[in-house]
Amino acid sequence: MNDRLPTPGPGVEDVLQHLEEARGSDFTGYERAGLIRRVRHRMSELGIGDHAGYVEHLRADAGEVSALVDAVPADVPGFLRDPEAWTSLREQGVPAILAERGPHDPIRVWSAGCASGEEAYSLAIAFAEVVGIEQFRQRVKIYATDVDDEALAKARLASYGERELRGVPPELIARYFERQNGHHRFRKDLRRSIVFGRNDLEQDAPISRLDLLVCRNTLTYLDQRTRSEVLGRFHFALAPGGVLFLGKAEALPHHSPVFDPLDHERRLFRKAPTGSPPARSPSEVVHHRGVNVGGIDALEEQAFSSSPVAQVVVTADGVVALVNGQAETLFEVSAEDVGQPLRDLELSYRPIELRGYVEQARLERKSLRVKDVEWLRNTGGALWLEVHVDPLIGADDTVIGVAVAFHDVTAARKLVEELAFTKRQLEAAYGELQSTNEETETTNEELQSTVEELETTSEEFQSTNEELETMNEELHSTNDELQTINDVLRERSSELDRVNGFLESVLTSLRAGVVVLDPQLRVLAWNRGAEDLWGLRREEAExxxxxxxxxxxxxxxxxxxxxxxxxxxxxxxxxxxxxVNRRGRTVLVRVVCTPLRRGGGGPAGAILVMEQRRG
Known part of the structure; x- marks a missing residue:
């Protein structure tokens, strides 16, 4: 083995660039010292002395790409890692979330950096233990994301060995796992509440309106700037009062302005209540460096005016103070309307009765959201809007105005309608499969699970294609099972034909006349002996x-x-x-009658055996 190790330099960036091209994994925000150590370790094991040679090896060996990607997030996944932290989540975090929600409100959870799924299923166990399995199925939805497609594929299988479950108490294994082929598979009915998808914390938008966000020991691999940006996204993603659960190697300041500690030692934090406008989106996070920025007022005015979202700001007295360019175009308001009372503008009642929401936000000092607002433009065509009404709090903690933003959700609504149409088609297919045979019920449950997951993908656009691929795989599996069932039915039909033929040959071979009657004395069978004796054909008698x-x-x-x-x-x-027999001769006939017995022993008819006596 070559002991020469490369010195830090641009060659590491070449390695990272190749990882992004080969696997779509972006490590540009990762802490450089840790990345260099792991790249050096892989090169040392292979005996490669320079980065260029290692990049060539990566191009030739796809297995080495996987090995390096696995080596970067050195954290080892497992169930209920750090049991004291999970106990704190179950005893403090989950009750705090439930206290903020009604008894039937949905609970949204995000496991960011879920790896091969152990953390996501641990979250399912934690919630099910607190709220009960039935409530978990009805209320809790867990979104589990990672950048590693191979890890996500393993997570979807939900199958783990004894080594991976060694930290789970036996009673939890018995309650939440099913034994299959030497492995433990997470319960299928609870698995439907977990949606796996790809998400890059550095580049992709976060999942929003979360009650709990879990990101354990992932931030430690990011540099300081990237870590701050990701935490800003996390703050935006959490709903008011939402809980953030970090790993034991990560911490927030004791007096964080945006998070309050629930259990600082176990890394449980809660989104801090604030009188300022709602948390800003990731694109609005500003890094203050302690220096004066010239022309900041002009920059703010220009940023507000050029925002792609139509926005209007109203003073506490109900006077229009600001209107940006998008609002002017959409609602045909102009700079001349600035300074006018909102009630005097058409905007006050179209597309919605806006004044009531503005007044409610001002008096209650809370943000409001109005969904599914249809706006018929004068130029023709309709838009669907989601209106956000947010109170603006001044430095003296008084309401100085209200900001109104009109978000265009037309494209999202169309996508939801398309998904609903797809859902209806899938439900129809499910009904047809269910009516084919009761033995396909298990497969149909898998299909219903796919339908339910498709409903949730309208909120996570990045995972739509992956969920549809999962559905196609399950449909292929259904077709294979139906083919197997058809083969079994054909075999049973052939066997039944053989049995019927055998019974027919028995009845035909008997020289005595045999007649089988049902309980109403209707003829069920009339053999050839009866035909010869009485001259009446079977089709005439049966x-x-x-x-x-x-x-x-x-x-x-x-x-x-x-x-x-x-x-x-x-x-x-x-x-x-x-x-009198069929030849017209008078004969003496002996008739023996016995019951026709059912499988349980009761009579189902009678059997008559008729034999002409020899005189």
Whole structure:
């Protein structure tokens, strides 16, 4: 092995660039010292002395790419890692979340950097233990994301060995896992509440309106600037009162302006209540460096005016103070309307009755959101808007105005309608599969799970394609199972044909006349011996009432032996009758009657065996 190790330099960036091209993994925000150590370790094991040679090796060996990606996040995944922290989450974090929500309100959770799924399933266990399994299925939705597609594929399987579950108490394993082929698989009914998808914390938008955000020991691999940006996104993603759960190697200041500690030692924090406007989106995070920025007022005015979101600011007295360019274009207001009372503008009642919401936000000092607002423009066409009404709090803690933002959600609504149409199509397919055979019920449950996951993907656009691919795989599995069922049915049909043929040959081979009756004395079977004896063909006799048969046998005289056979499964009787056979000869016929027994032993009819006596 070559002991020469490379010195830090631009070659490491070449390695990271190749990882991004090969796997889509962006490590530009990771702490450089840790990355260099891990790259050096891999090169040392392979005996490669320079970065250029290592990049060539990565191009030739896809397995080494996976090995390096796995080596970068050196944190080892596991179930319920750091048990004291999970106990604190269960005893403090989850109750704090439930106290902020109604008894039927949904709970949204994000596991950021979920790796191979252990953390996501640990969260499911934690919530199910607190709220109960039924409430968990109805209320909790867990979004689990990572940048490693191979890890996500393993997470979706939800199958783990004894080594991976060694930290889980046996009673929890018995309650939440099912034994399959030597592995433990997380319960299918609870798995439906977990959605896996790809998300890069540095580049992709966060999942929003969260009650709990879990990111354990991932921030430690990021440099200071990237870590600050990601924490800003986390603050934006959490709903008011939402909880942030970090790893034991990560911490926030004791007096963070945006997070209050629930359990600082166990890294549980809560989004701090504030009188300022709602948390800014990641694109609005500003890094203050302690220097004066010239022309800041002009910059703020220009940024407000050029914002792609239509915005209007109203003073505490109800006077329009600011209108940006997008609002002027959308609602045909102008700079001349600035300074006018809001009630005098058409905007006050179109597209919604805005004054009531502005007054409510001002008096209650809380943000409001109005969804599904349809706006019919004068130029033709309709837009769907989501209106955000936020109180503006001054330095003296008084309301100085109200900001109104009109977000265009037309494209998102169309996507939701398309997904709803897709859902209806899938439900129809599910109904057809269910009616085909009861044995496909398990597969249909998988399909219903896919439908439910598709409903949630309208909020996470990045994971839509992956969820649809999962659905296609399950449909292929369904088709394979249906083919197997059809093969089994064909085999059973062939076997039934063989049995029927065998019974037919038995009845045909008997020289005596055999007649099988149902409880209503209708003929079920009429063998060839009966045809030879009475001259009546089988197709003429079967289905007819015994007493209606026009044969030479006085059938009415058979009642004394037939009636008991229909009620007593142990009865057996016989009678001799004078009859006229098919040749017109008078003959003496011995008739033996026995019950036709069901599988459980009760009578299901009667069997008559008729034999001409030799005189």
């Amino acid at each position: 289905g007819e009432h015994l007493l209606n048969l026009d044969i030479g046998l006085p059938v009415a005289d058979l009642r004394p032996v037939v009636r008991p056979a229909l009620s007593d499964p142990a009865f057996s009787g016989e009678v001799e009758l004078t009859a």
